Amino acid sequence: MASTGTADAHEAATEDGVRRRDFIEIAAVSAAGVGGLAALIPLISQMAPSADVLAESSTELDISTLEEGQSIKAVFRKQPVFVRHLTPAEIQAANDVDVSSLRDPQTLEERTEDGHHNILVVMGVCTHLGCVPLGAAEGENKGEYGGYFCPCHGSSYDTAARIRKGPAPKNLEVPTYEFTTDTTIVIG
Amino acid sequence: MSFPWAKNYEPVNPVMKFMDEKLPLPRLVYNAVGAGYPVPRNLSYWWNFGVLAGICLVLQIVTGVVLAMHYAANSGIAFDSVEHIMRDVNWGWLLRYMHANGASFFFLVIYIHIFRGFFYSSYKAPREMIWLLGVVIFLLTMATAFMGYVLPWGQMSFWGAKVITGLFSAIPLVGEPIQVWLLGGFAPDNAALNRFFSLHFMLPFVILGVVILHIWALHIPGSSNPTGVEVKQESDTVPFHPYYTAKDGFGLGVFLLIYFMYVFFFPNALGHPDNYIEANPLSTPAHIVPEWYFYPFYAILRAFTFDFIIPAKLWGVLAMFSAILVWFFLPWLDKSPVRSGHYRPMFRKFFWFGLIPCMAVLFYCGGAPAEEPYVMISQIATAYYFLHFLVILPIISSVERPEPLPFSITEAVLGSDDSAVIEPAAKAAE
Structure with a gap:
């Protein structure tokens, strides 16, 4: 069980209402999205004419x-x-x-x-x-x-x-x- | 998901009870194609073709998987490996002829299934999603069939691949890079053959997945029927099993007779002899045509011979794809509240004397050489085709006066329905 103190730290918002967790969520989803798109590059590019x-x-x-x-x-x-x-x-x-x-x-x-x-x-x-x-x-x-x-x-x-x-x-x-x-x- | 009077699955023996608790797969089958699925009692033989299409898909997957055990997807030996299947592999000739003719019969069945949908407006609410998924299945099947035809690496395979991928080069600016990317080279070669094989193996399983969605979506409103009147009561339906398993079984028997008549006695009647000549990139056959099931769309492609703002070639490609994409909009183009063509006098005339002859003409012109008078006939038929879906259907649905519908399926079948009398009376009493 997390202490109330830690919970407060997680929920603590800056003055404009942004929580630290918001930042982590956006960062994680962005990284996964960019990574997912990057994974498409070899999958698409392999179909182009090969070196030989x-x-x-x-x-x-x-x-x-x-x-x-x-x-x-x-x-x-x-x-x-x-x-x-x-x-x-x-x-x-x-x-x-x-x-x-x-x-x-x-x-x-x-x-x-x-x-x-x-x-x-x-x-x-x-x-x-x-x-x-x-x-x-x-x-x-x-x-x-x-x-x-x-x-x-x-x-x-x-x-x-x-x-x-x-x-x-x-x-x-x-x-x-x-x-x-x-x-x-x-x-x- | 089903009607309240649908029979409930009750396993009797302990094994089935065990199974039903842990993984209710038998229950799913019972409710989908067993006694637990109530179906309108008045379905005609036109309703056999959905099940037949499913059987064709299974037939193609089974024969295809075993053919893949002997076929070599390499441009150097692909043609020879097909002859190896024909001459050396045990029963190879049968498996290959079943697969090649199976593709033709698959399309025949699908076309009948689609035109059944046109006549009975099966695309109308609440069945729009079934229709949309059906069009997706058709597009996937066309792609699969095209790639399968390339695999024997004969002259028609090669030049078909070249012409069809050449369609993409009509796209402005990015067209030619797209064609090179699709082929993995500047002309069809080993790279193209290999990827077509890979996709030809994979796509049927994608089709199978979409077929499951198609059936799932079907089971929400239940099957349509020739009157187009929705099921109201238990007397309108019979359980799928044994009534329609029997009827579908009989239809399957007739289908297999005709199919195997082709497999055994006319195995090459639906194919093209040029495909028994190995692919030669330096010599074009005099008369390139696709397989018969693509003729109507090939005719539309070639109907555009004049530049108008955009080049003729691009018009042809856009029209060919639009000819199928327009089906996606059918549920919203045909606004008539009556479904069945049997009760729509004007719609019925345009179906039998407009759409059907138009498709027949396009079919004929697609297989004919690209010269007059076929080009001009294709142009007229193409114009009618789009006019039919985009103009005639919406106008009919607003001006037509439909004939009176039966109160219920029961009334349509038996001539009278007791609840038809009781119900209005009960309503009046309220």
Whole structure:
């Protein structure tokens, strides 16, 4: 049994009516709350890409044998990448378009690297729902704008892989990449 | 929690007496699905589907747990491990076909159960909570089924996972980081497969928990019935056991006949042949469709093809989720005091000639390729779908003149009810 003296000490309030116990309660609940929230961090963060998945996030490609009018399909982050050596006719077709009329206005120049405007590197992932468009391999349907055609919902991309028709909202994504030599590109 | 005339549990043998004192579990079962639960005497076969859904859940859990003993959730060997189950594991073909077809039949039963609720307005007071929990169960079941379909790691598994997680990328700003976080990578791969397996194993037990809450909430007002008139007296009810255990048992027999006809004779009729091709991240199947039970919602997703303030893709995603979330508001959208569609002439017409054809059209368009005329038909059906719940139902409930209701369930069943005569007389005497 606690003596009345101790009880009084516990119940003793400061002038503005705050007891010591109020402070302890708030401190304890706050600590438990912050601790509980902190415990969520590893639980949520574990779902993000792990170190080995992130380590795969660059791909080196040798394009020395890529002839004009040819494409290669590479893999970057387990998704297809299309690298195309554009023909002069394709470059001309891309540059003839009035950019302001496009759904996602971009020029071919903005979508390629300086000094290599004839090499178009895009992700082979339709910006609608992620299907792989056709057009990179020989004999595949290139759609009515001569670039890529997505068979899932009929999006057509032009020779600069810009969206021209169909439900996709954006141009095929240009990944970050650089030319490390004249014939080698590193994606990612 | 029950009617005053409900039979009381009285254990006779000493073991059951001992049990009842220490842990009254038999008493709980007796009061929940035994003779201690009085149920309206006039339930039709449409009331079988709740019990059937529960049985489907148990069937999926039992076959699923044993399949997990042989399945390998690794993107390198998952596809082969499914073939290993089919060819090498004793009875593996049966267990897997039961599980795969079980999912289809589970949804069939749930859809009938939900549409029973629509017709008889089972969502109305005092049963709102049962309805809300039911919608939660439906959402959880959809998530579970989607993740289960990814596990065989075939082409449809892979591209289904890609398209469905791609829906989240429609969310402005945070969409793409969310998609990467959900997948644990930039495209579906081992990380995604593993977490889908973990969640696919866990969620059914969450569903089981919510099902228990659903039944608990049901037992407070008691079951609804085809007249929509509440139970008034003992003559309106019969004990659950043996009356409805027998009726549910008969229904179960019919259900199992049809189910096993599919399992044994058409095991792949409800699936998609592309899923017997191993997942290939570099090649998309020509025609991506979800499982049949998602067709109506897939049609709504694809019905939005034009940008209006926000991008078309985001509209589609919002509409698809809203198509189910709108069910949460049904108890407050339909204000008519009469429950059963049998006594609501206008509501009944819109149910049979509006909602049902609309769902059938959405179902058909969801499985059709995304081209005209299906896109335009989906758009019209989607518009009607939302109009039905948000505009037509509230208007009907204020302008409709319902037909006269029977005095009681007893009167509806027997043609007359003695207390119907006595009671008004007694009231007049007061």
